[in-house]
Structures are given as structure tokens and as C-alpha cells.
Amino acid sequence: MSGAKYERVVLKLSGEALSGGEGQGISPSIVQSIASQVKEIHEMGVEVAVVVGGGNIWRGKVGSEMGMDRATADYMGMLATVMNSLAMQDSLESIGVETRVQTSIEMRQVAEPYIRRKAIRHLEKKRVVIFAAGTGNPYFSTDTTAALRAAEIEADVILMAKNNVDGVYTADPTVDATAKKYDTLSYLDVLKEGLAVMDSTASSLCMDNDIPLVVFSIMEEGNIKRAICGEEIGTVVKGRN
Numbered sequence: 122m123s124g125a126k127y128e129r130v131v132l133k134l135s136g137e138a139l140s141g142g143e144g145q146g147i148s149p150s151i152v153q154s155i156a157s158q159v160k161e162i163h164e165m166g167v168e169v170a171v172v173v174g175g176g177n178i179w180r181g182k183v184g185s186e187m188g189m190d191r192a193t194a195d196y197m198g199m200l201a202t203v204m205n206s207l208a209m210q211d212s213l214e215s216i217g218v219e220t221r222v223q224t225s226i227e228m229r230q231v232a233e234p235y236i237r238r239k240a241i242r243h244l245e246k247k248r249v250v251i252f253a254a255g256t257g258n259p260y261f262s263t264d265t266t267a268a269l270r271a272a273e274i275e276a277d278v279i280l281m282a283k284n285n286v287d288g289v290y291t292a293d294p295t296v297d298a299t300a301k302k303y304d305t306l307s308y309l310d311v312l313k314e315g316l317a318v319m320d321s322t323a324s325s326l327c328m329d330n331d332i333p334l335v336v337f338s339i340m341e342e343g344n345i346k347r348a349i350c351g352e353e354i355g356t357v358v359k360g361r362n
Contacts, residue, residue: 124165124350125162125165125166125167125349125350126349126350126351127167127277127278127349128166128167128168128277129167129168129170129244129274129275129276129277130162130167130168130169130170130276130277130278130279130280130349131170131171131172131267131270131271131274131276131278131279131280132159132169132170132171132172132279132280132282132345133171133172133174133263133264133267133279133280133281133282134155134171134172134173134174134205134209134282134339135174135176135282135283135284136173136174136175136176136177136178136201136202136205137174137176137177137284137285138151138155138174138282138283138284138339139151139152139155139173139177139205139208139209140177141284145177145178146177146178147177147178147204147205147208149212152208152209152212153212153216154342155209155212155282155339155345156209156212156213156215156216156218157216158342158343158344158345158346159171159213159218159249159345160213160216160217160218161343161345161346162345162346162349163218163247163249165346165349166247167349168244168245168247169244169249169250170240170244170249170250170251170252170270170271170274170276171206171209171249171250171251171252172251172252172263172266172267172270173202173205173206173209173251173253173263174202174205174263175198175199175200175201175202175204175205175263176201177201177205178201178204178205179194179197179198179200179201180198181194181195181196181197181198181259182194184197184198191259191260192259192260194259195255195259195260195261196226196259198255199225199226199253199254199255199257200254202253202254202255202263203222203224203228203231203232203253203254205253206222206224206232206251206252206253207222207231207232207253209251210222210251213249218249219247219248219249220248220249220250220251221233221240221243221248221249221250221251222250222251222253223235223236223239223240223250223251223252223253224253224254225252225253225254225255225256225257225258225266226254226257228254232253235252235254235257237273237274240252240270240273240274241274244274252266252270256269261322262319262320262322262323264319264320264322264323265319265320265322265323265326267279267281267319267323268319268322268323268324268326268327268330268332269326271327271330271332272326272330272332276332277333278332278333278334278335279327279332279333279334279335280335280337280345280348280349281318281319281334281335281336281337282337282338282339282344282345283336283337283338283339284338284339284340286336286338287302287337287338287341287354287355288302288303288304288336288337288338288354288355288356289302289303289306289311289316289318289336289355289356289358290302290303291303293317302356303356304353304356304357305356305357305358305359306318306356306357306358307358307359307360308324308325308327308328308358308359308360309328311324311358312324312325312328318334318336318356318358319334327358328360331359331360333357333358333359333360334357334358334359335348335354335355335356335357335358336355336356336357336358337354337355337356338354338355
């Protein structure tokens with residue numbers, strides 16, 4: 122594992138990251154770029170699990186605000202993550218990376234059901250594992266899925282790849298020009314200051330299980346490898362203080 126700081130990682134991708142600058146849909150060129158970066162760290166010997174959001178296709182919260190039943194809207198969002206996961210699997214396998222998709226909601230015709238021990242075995246066999254359909258429960262985000270799966274498979278770190286920012290800021294840098302980027306943060310700081318890193322359930326889960334988080338931009342080619350090698354990019358969140 123030449124140069125790699127971490128042995129087993131969970132890569133958290135937002136759905137919007139797969140759409141590029143469009144905000145909606147799936148951009149084949151962006152998916153291929155991300156797949157190439159995943160292949161790069163996979164070839165370093167890093168065990169890679171991926172959690173993909175579904176916001177480029179559907180957001181349960183938006184559906185709920187439109188008057189839909191919240192559980193129904195969230196289940197639709199889970200199905201959106203499966204579509205993104207299959208797109209990512211196809212891209213990875215087209216460049217020679219063996220990949221398995223595991224879903225929290227059973228749909229055996231398209232993917233395996235999530236089984237913790239099987240997921241770990243796939244990782245040990247150097248297969249990339251993509252966790253789809255969230256936790257399988259409404260009211261939980263894919264951020265919480267990433268935290269939960271990272272704890273379950275005993276990942277060394279969560280890499281949170283963003284498409285619109287390059288770290289965690291004191292305020293939204295697209296709105297507030299005076300916003301400053303944090304180099305390091307504690308989960309307690311995130312929770313106390315209400316920083317939009319991940320939702321509070323996910324932050325608490327990471328804090329309780331001592332799982333560090335690296336937040337960085339996915340839009341710059343090679344950033345996943347830089348994060349794996351421990352370079353100072355983005356923002357590192359860990360511990361209580």
C-alpha cells in the first residue's frame with residue numbers, strides 16, 4: 122500500500138456530484154472520472170466502499186415539502202441511490218475494477234442484499250463495494266448510511282467528496298465572501314455550530330465511533346488519491362475536541 126495512509130475507506134459521493142454542473146441527471150463523463158480515481162486508489166491496495174446519494178434524481182425532503190407522505194418520498198430517494206450505484210458499478214467494471222452493489226432494500230435481480238460479513242469479504246478480495254438504498258429506512262440520510270456502514274465494516278476514514286465546495290467553511294462560501302475554511306474541526310464543533318458538513322445523526326455516529334472524516338472537492342482530478350495519501354486538502358473532522 123505504497124503511500125496510502127488508510128487501508129479501508131468509505132467514499133461518500135453526493136448525487137449532485139454525478140451530475141457535474143447540471144445539478145440533475147447522471148453525467149457519464151463525471152462518473153467515468155470518479156471511477157478512474159477510485160481505480161487509482163484501488164490499485165494502491167486500498168479497500169474501497171462507496172455510498173452514493175440520490176439528490177440528482179430525487180430528494181425525499183423535497184417530496185415531503187410538496188405534500189407527499191415522508192416515508193414514501195424517502196423510499197423514492199432510496200431507489201434513486203440504486204440507479205446512481207448501478208451507473209457507478211458499470212463505469213468501474215468497464216475499466217477493469219471488480220465491483221459489487223449491495224442494497225438495503227432487497228432487489229436481487231439487480232444487486233445483492235446488504236450483508237455485513239459478505240461486504241467485508243468482498244473488500245478483503247479487493248472488490249469495490251457500493252452500498253445503495255440508504256439504511257433501508259425512511260428519515261435517514263445517505264450521510265447517516267455512510268457513517269453506519271463505516272462503523273460496521275470498521276473503515277479507517279470517511280472521504281466526503283463534494284462537488285461545490287472544497288472543505289468546511291464558517292458560512293456558505295457561495296453566498297458569503299468572508300467565509301473562512303477550516304483545516305481541522307471536531308465533531309462537537311460541527312454539532313454546536315450547526316455546520317452543514319453532514320446531518321447531526323451522522324456526525325454523532327462518527328463521533329461516538331471515532332471515525333475521522335475528510336471533506337474535499339471531487340471536481341479536481343486526483344483529489345481522492347491525495348486524500349488517501351494524507352495530503353492536506355479540504356477539512357479534517359475528528360474526535361470531540
